[in-house]
Amino acid sequence: MERQIIGKCRKQLTFVVLFNFLFWFLLLYFYSEFSVGKNPIALFGNNFGNSDNPQESNFVHLHENSLEPNTQLPDMGNNQSNEEIRDVKNVTKTESSNIRSRNWDTSTAKNVFQAEDDGFESVHQISVSEKELEPDNNQMQAHSRDNEAKFVEVSGSENGEESENEVAPNVNGNKNAPTITKQSSREKKRGAESDVVDRSCLGRYVYVHDLPKKFNEDLLKNCRSLSNWTDMCEFTSNLGLGPRLPNFVKVYSKYGWFATNQFLLEVIFHNRMKQYRCLTKNSSMASAIFVPYYAGLDVARYLWGSNTSMRDSGSLQLVKWLREKPEWKKMWGRDHFMVAGRITWDFRRLTDGDFDWGSKLMLLPESRNMTILTIESSPWSNNDYAIPYPTYFHPSKDIEVFQWQNRMRRQKRRFLFSFAGAARPNLQDSIRSEIIAQCQASRRKCKLLDCDSHSNKCYKPVFVMKMFQSSVFCLQPAGDSYTRRSAFDSILAGCIPVFFHPGSAYVQYLWHLPKDHTKYSVFIPAFDIKKGNISIERTLHRIPKHKIRAMREEVISLIPKVIYADPSSRLETLDDAFDIAVKGVLERVSRVEREMREGKSSSFDYLEELSWKYNLLGTVQKEHEWDPFFART
Numbered sequence: 001m002e003r004q005i006i007g008k009c010r011k012q013l014t015f016v017v018l019f020n021f022l023f024w025f026l027l028l029y030f031y032s033e034f035s036v037g038k039n040p041i042a043l044f045g046n047n048f049g050n051s052d053n054p055q056e057s058n059f060v061h062l063h064e065n066s067l068e069p070n071t072q073l074p075d076m077g078n079n080q081s082n083e084e085i086r087d088v089k090n091v092t093k094t095e096s097s098n099i100r101s102r103n104w105d106t107s108t109a110k111n112v113f114q115a116e117d118d119g120f121e122s123v124h125q126i127s128v129s130e131k132e133l134e135p136d137n138n139q140m141q142a143h144s145r146d147n148e149a150k151f152v153e154v155s156g157s158e159n160g161e162e163s164e165n166e167v168a169p170n171v172n173g174n175k176n177a178p179t180i181t182k183q184s185s186r187e188k189k190r191g192a193e194s195d196v197v198d199r200s201c202l203g204r205y206v207y208v209h210d211l212p213k214k215f216n217e218d219l220l221k222n223c224r225s226l227s228n229w230t231d232m233c234e235f236t237s238n239l240g241l242g243p244r245l246p247n248f249v250k251v252y253s254k255y256g257w258f259a260t261n262q263f264l265l266e267v268i269f270h271n272r273m274k275q276y277r278c279l280t281k282n283s284s285m286a287s288a289i290f291v292p293y294y295a296g297l298d299v300a301r302y303l304w305g306s307n308t309s310m311r312d313s314g315s316l317q318l319v320k321w322l323r324e325k326p327e328w329k330k331m332w333g334r335d336h337f338m339v340a341g342r343i344t345w346d347f348r349r350l351t352d353g354d355f356d357w358g359s360k361l362m363l364l365p366e367s368r369n370m371t372i373l374t375i376e377s378s379p380w381s382n383n384d385y386a387i388p389y390p391t392y393f394h395p396s397k398d399i400e401v402f403q404w405q406n407r408m409r410r411q412k413r414r415f416l417f418s419f420a421g422a423a424r425p426n427l428q429d430s431i432r433s434e435i436i437a438q439c440q441a442s443r444r445k446c447k448l449l450d451c452d453s454h455s456n457k458c459y460k461p462v463f464v465m466k467m468f469q470s471s472v473f474c475l476q477p478a479g480d481s482y483t484r485r486s487a488f489d490s491i492l493a494g495c496i497p498v499f500f501h502p503g504s505a506y507v508q509y510l511w512h513l514p515k516d517h518t519k520y521s522v523f524i525p526a527f528d529i530k531k532g533n534i535s536i537e538r539t540l541h542r543i544p545k546h547k548i549r550a551m552r553e554e555v556i557s558l559i560p561k562v563i564y565a566d567p568s569s570r571l572e573t574l575d576d577a578f579d580i581a582v583k584g585v586l587e588r589v590s591r592v593e594r595e596m597r598e599g600k601s602s603s604f605d606y607l608e609e610l611s612w613k614y615n616l617l618g619t620v621q622k623e624h625e626w627d628p629f630f631a632r633t
């Protein structure tokens with residue numbers, strides 16, 4: 001009898017043990033399946049097999065060039081989209097004095113709209129209006145965010161901070177006032193119009209100058225005249241975001257992807273400003289005055305083959321208009337800011353010779369008192385400030401960002417490093433040829449999208465984004481000028497950027513990127529590459545895997561900060577590149593105001609030529625290892 005019971009118990013016990021074993025086995029199995037995408041061993045192995053990521057299984061491999069859908073993908077037309085078309089030569093030494101015009105893009109984006117009837121447009125529209133009407137929207141968002149965070153846990157967080165990044169997105173002062181976040185944008189707009197003082201907005205009010213239409217709207221209306229090579233009418237659509245990108249090969253996420261032109265930041269920023277929470281119609285309440293002039297679109301019409309008076313005419317009319325406004329007198333323009341969506345060298349013509357490049361917008365006395373935000377600033381000037389290039393991703397909800405971040409965390413990256421770009425045989429100091437040669441020599445580890453080759457893949461966002469998503473490191477050497485849009489595309493793809501000149505990012509995007517550049521990027525001095533005594537592959541290979549993981553996590557956490565949200569909507573808790581830029585401007589203005597009150601005549605007491613150093617370190621006294629990079633001889 002007892003034996004029987006014991007026997008039974010044994011059987012049960014065996015069963016329980018077996019079941020337990022099976023259970024743990026399955027659990028472990030799934031766990032490893034999920035985390036394999038992040039497994040550093042997989043990163044470096046020659047793993048060309050199919051991905052474990054179900055989302056990835058439909059992906060077209062870049063190097064295969066075989067799937068039909070790709071060939072039908074619209075040509076995004078502008079060669080500018082990934083490889084910057086820069087017309088700046090000798091920028092390092094003589095600023096704008098030697099800038100030559102290059103043959104611009106000639107292809108058009110004809111096909112872009114053919115692929116538009118995939119239903120995304122309407123779906124998106126609905127979701128936007130839902131958001132406005134739905135009072136409980138915030139709750140919904142919070143709920144989905146919870147799910148998102150849980151998923152991160154299940155899929156194996158290798159970095160304790162990861163989930164923290166997920167659940168506690170950068171909530172900062174301006175947005176945690178519950179009264180504001182609960183308000184719908186429509187209510188908020190009404191608030192701004194009736195000038196009800198919102199206490200959470202004190203010190204953050206922005207007044208937008210109502211410029212004559214010729215400074216902005218008319219330029220868009222006459223979009224045909226903006227470029228002889230690119231159909232700017234397509235790129236100015238969707239509030240400056242451009243046409244929606246079709247997602248045949250699932251390189252992008254479902255919503256929020258556009259064929260954005262790198263030079264449309266001034267339009268995007270202006271529209272984004274319409275969603276700013278603390279707008280005022282009463283300029284005497286404002287802490288800063290926004291000037292919505294489309295400086296880049298204006299000057300681009302005259303960069304090639306026009307005389308200087310044509311190039312300067314818009315800028316001169318603008319500053320005259322500004323100077324005559326009562327708002328100017330308050331701080332002599334020091335509280336004014338605007339966006340110039342081209343690199344600073346297009347606005348810094350030193351002489352009045354027609355052979356010289358660009359306009360002189362940034363050198364006008366009025367402009368010297370303003371803050372001009374631009375995609376590349378001058379290290380030697382202190383009236384311009386760099387903010388990120390626009391990328392292709394313009395989400396309208398926080399959740400779209402979180403989902404994209406998670407996808408980039410799981411992404412399998414089979415290339416150690418990659419490069420999209422062309423050589424610059426005419427630029428003496430360029431290291432592009434060396435970079436390309438090194439990449440070609442590291443055949444198995446490096447993926448190259450050669451913008452000189454005939455395939456033209458380099459100009460299609462789908463190929464570039466796919467390549468960056470498959471790479472651990474993305475090389476970002478200077479081109480015709482220091483910066484590249486590509487650096488932001490690579491951050492967006494969770495690819496750790498490798499810079500070769502501190503002017504390419506470290507002294508530029510001080511509001512948006514961490515001060516400690518080693519946290520999110522690798523620096524290999526261009527001098528060493530030129531000398532030929534450094535191997536990129538070996539340098540990158542030497543970086544410990546845990547360090548790579550930490551850097552990538554940092555890069556992915558930067559994604560919300562370097563993207564511009566869809567201006568037709570508004571993110572709930574995240575600060576996008578626009579929010580961070582406005583915050584930066586407000587801080588700058590208040591510092592100047594304080595100094596003016598204290599009787600300091602000027603907002604800076606250092607040699608302007610050392611602006612890069614002052615902005616970076618807050619002092620120009622000490623010697624710095626980057627001095628040689630910015631020496632002006």
Ligand SMILES: *[C@@H]1O[C@H](CO)[C@@H](O)[C@H](O)[C@H]1NC(C)=O
Pocket residue numbers: 079085103104105106107456
């Ligand atoms: C731009 O791309 C077209 C092909 O679409 C090519 O013929 C042209 O040379 C490219 N322009 C530049 C500046 O690379």
Ligand SMILES: *[C@@H]1O[C@H](CO)[C@@H](O)[C@H](O)[C@H]1NC(C)=O
Pocket residue numbers: 195282283284285
């Ligand atoms: C604008 O704001 C100022 C200072 O806050 C106030 O004195 C003035 O009455 C306001 N003007 C209007 C038209 O509301």
Ligand SMILES: *[C@@H]1O[C@H](CO)[C@@H](O)[C@H](O)[C@H]1NC(C)=O
Pocket residue numbers: 225226227228300301302303304305306
């Ligand atoms: C386009 O070409 C015409 C004629 O050559 C020229 O007058 C005009 O300035 C050009 N436009 C742009 C935007 O380059």
Ligand SMILES: *[C@@H]1O[C@H](CO)[C@@H](O)[C@H](O)[C@H]1NC(C)=O
Pocket residue numbers: 307308309310
């Ligand atoms: C500059 O070009 C415009 C248009 O081609 C012309 O009307 C104007 O007279 C020129 N100005 C000078 C100073 O040459």
Ligand SMILES: *[C@@H]1O[C@H](CO)[C@@H](O)[C@H](O)[C@H]1NC(C)=O
Pocket residue numbers: 331332333365366369601602
């Ligand atoms: C620029 O600001 C200074 C004061 O900081 C002022 O004296 C000067 O007149 C301003 N320039 C213009 C063009 O308003």
Ligand SMILES: *[C@@H]1O[C@H](CO)[C@@H](O)[C@H](O)[C@H]1NC(C)=O
Pocket residue numbers: 089090094098426427428
């Ligand atoms: C740079 O400028 C100097 C003088 O301004 C000139 O002699 C040199 O040829 C220029 N270099 C290039 C690559 O254009």
Ligand SMILES: *[C@@H]1O[C@H](CO)[C@@H](O)[C@H](O)[C@H]1NC(C)=O
Pocket residue numbers: 528531533534
């Ligand atoms: C390359 O050479 C320079 C000096 O010639 C040296 O400072 C630098 O450290 C070298 N780099 C490597 C990786 O050896």
